[in-house]
Amino acid sequence: MAQTSVRENLLRIQGQIASAAARAGRRADQITLIGVSKTHPASAIREAYEAGVRHFGENRVQEWEEKRAGTEGLAATWHLIGHLQSNKAARAAKLFDSIDSVDDLAIAQRLDRARAEASITDKLRVLIEVRMAGEETKSGMGFEELSTAAEKVRELPWLQLVGLMCIPPFLEESEQIRPYFRRLRDLRDELAGKLGLALPVLSMGMSHDFEVAIEEGATEVRIGTALFGSRAVK
Numbered sequence: 001m002a003q004t005s006v007r008e009n010l011l012r013i014q015g016q017i018a019s020a021a022a023r024a025g026r027r028a029d030q031i032t033l034i035g036v037s038k039t040h041p042a043s044a045i046r047e048a049y050e051a052g053v054r055h056f057g058e059n060r061v062q063e064w065e066e067k068r069a070g071t072e073g074l075a076a077t078w079h080l081i082g083h084l085q086s087n088k089a090a091r092a093a094k095l096f097d098s099i100d101s102v103d104d105l106a107i108a109q110r111l112d113r114a115r116a117e118a119s120i121t122d123k124l125r126v127l128i129e130v131r132m133a134g135e136e137t138k139s140g141m142g143f144e145e146l147s148t149a150a151e152k153v154r155e156l157p158w159l160q161l162v163g164l165m166c167i168p169p170f171l172e173e174s175e176q177i178r179p180y181f182r183r184l185r186d187l188r189d190e191l192a193g194k195l196g197l198a199l200p201v202l203s204m205g206m207s208h209d210f211e212v213a214i215e216e217g218a219t220e221v222r223i224g225t226a227l228f229g230s231r232a233v234k
């Protein structure tokens with residue numbers, strides 16, 4: 001198959017987002033595309049930016065530290081979407097605009113402290129990542145801890161809790177993933193009610209299942225392969 005350009009890929013994905021949104025009676029502008037640029041060079045980020053992508057997701061703090069000089073001048077929003085180790089939390093709090101993968105209260109507390117110490121005056125946007133299936137997925141907070149932890153996260157003065165994120169188990173058939181997306185939305189609704197807090201953001205859906213995620217209420221989809229092409233296997 002011939003390589004398609006990032007611009008062509010983006011046009012196709014935007015069309016798919018619009019159709020999925022229409023099927024669900026939603027507007028396409030309610031859905032933010034996050035270009036997942038992990039393993040791809042800064043030049044690929046620039047290419048996507050020129051094509052119109054304004055949100056990017058990286059999954060490793062160190063990789064982003066090495067790459068970010070090559071993206072200087074781009075007015076984009078940078079998301080951390082991968083598991084954050086506690087010894088990197090302070091750096092992450094300064095390097096990213098949003099931490100979409102907070103999976104532990106202690107990490108949230110570290111991010112809060114680091115943000116307070118940094119000379120950044122706005123709050124750090126965070127999502128709590130929820131573990132949707134016991135053993136199959138490694139990261140994320142369990143259902144049991146979610147509401148207690150969320151109560152505490154919302155009280156941290158330098159963080160702004162805006163919603164939930166999940167990585168469901170990988171299943172070939174995207175239809176099989178639908179119940180996980182629905183579950184995350186229900187959890188969000190319950191939690192928002194319990195906390196009396198609007199939690200408008202649902203980050204769910206990747207290259208092979210984002211259309212189903214949008215039908216189930218995703219407001220952010222994280223797309224790597226479909227936008228940038230396949231990643232080199234480590």
Ligand SMILES: *Cc1c(COP(=O)(O)O)cnc(C)c1O
Pocket residue numbers: 036038059081082167206207208222223224225226
């Ligand atoms: C890599 C990654 C993605 C993107 O995956 P694709 O299948 O390439 O679209 C999305 N979310 C997270 C958390 C990731 O690590």
